[in-house]
Amino acid sequence: MESSNAASGGSTRREATRQKLYEAAVTLIAEQGFSATTVDEIAERAGVAKGTVYYNFASKSVLFEELLRHGVELLTASLREAAEKTARDGGTKVDALDAMIRAGLVFIDRYPSFTQLYVAELWRTNRAWQSTLMVVRQQAVAVVEGVLRAGVENGEFSEEIDIGLTASALVGMVLVAALDWKSFQAERSLDDVHAALSRLLQGRVSGRH
Numbered sequence: 001m002e003s004s005n006a007a008s009g010g011s012t013r014r015e016a017t018r019q020k021l022y023e024a025a026v027t028l029i030a031e032q033g034f035s036a037t038t039v040d041e042i043a044e045r046a047g048v049a050k051g052t053v054y055y056n057f058a059s060k061s062v063l064f065e066e067l068l069r070h071g072v073e074l075l076t077a078s079l080r081e082a083a084e085k086t087a088r089d090g091g092t093k094v095d096a097l098d099a100m101i102r103a104g105l106v107f108i109d110r111y112p113s114f115t116q117l118y119v120a121e122l123w124r125t126n127r128a129w130q131s132t133l134m135v136v137r138q139q140a141v142a143v144v145e146g147v148l149r150a151g152v153e154n155g156e157f158s159e160e161i162d163i164g165l166t167a168s169a170l171v172g173m174v175l176v177a178a179l180d181w182k183s184f185q186a187e188r189s190l191d192d193v194h195a196a197l198s199r200l201l202q203g204r205v206s207g208r209h
Contacts, residue, residue, distance in 0.1 A: 018056050020046040022067045030113035034064060065129035068121065071114045072136035078103040079143045093151030098201055100144060101174055102194045108178040109190055115182075119175055141167045173197065 024045035028037045039060050043050040057063035082103035086096040108115045121133055144167035151157035174197065181193045 014056070017046075017048065017052060018066075020048065021053060021056060021063060022070060025063055025067055026071075026111075026113045026117060029064070030116055034060075061128055065132050067114075068118065068129060068133055069136050071111065071118060072133075072140055074111075075104065075107050076136070076140040076143055078107050079140060083143060083147050093147050093154070093156045094202060096147045097144070097170065098198050100147070101170070101197050101201060102190075104171070104174040105178055105190055105194055105197075108175070108182070112179075112182045115175065115179060119179060141171055144170055170201075173200070 021042060024042045025037070028041055028045055037060070039053050040050055042060070042063070043053050046053075053063065057066060079100045082099040083096045086099045091099070118133075121127065121129075122137070124130070127133075141164075145163050148157060148161065148163045148167055152159055152161065152163070177193065177197055181188060185193075
């Protein structure tokens with residue numbers, strides 16, 4: 001039996017390999033589409049043997065499904081940490097939502113190709129991984145729902161808001177605005193984009209405040 005250190009080292013190496021495969025796959029699929037991307041190309045881009053791909057994932061479809069799951073779980077963790085840090089610092093629920101907007105922008109700035117793929121796949125209903133994508137999407141939205149629900153309970157937000165739809169709208173706002181930023185307004189800074197979305201969140205677009 002392997003020692004715990006050896007087992008840990010093996011797990012770390014495998015995670016590093018899987019991360020390289022994720023990065024190779026997301027870049028290639030963003031460039032040329034899922035159907036046109038081959039396992040050979042993913043292996044070559046990742047700098048590993050083709051067999052390594054199949055050792056870690058049963059097929060290209062499984063790799064892509066796990067890539068989507070992995071990416072959205074990273075985004076969800078970023079949103080949750082932003083909300084929890086705001087709570088620890090004594091901030092309001094609006095502050096928490098604002099921090100989550102920034103966390104989402106930071107994530108998208110770091111992983112623009114993944115975000116592009118994720119948004120594209122949300123509109124496709126004939127993929128084998130659609131059910132997985134819906135599950136992990138709901139995990140991200142649920143973090144925002146939790147903050148909104150707590151804000152309603154403490155009187156910070158109106159009881160009339162539709163929590164589910166509002167949470168989805170906030171997540172969608174960040175995704176679409178960030179993709180527009182990366183694609184058409186790349187000269188703008190993250191701080192600038194965050195400030196614009198923050199004004200929307202806080203209702204400061206009418207000029208009455």
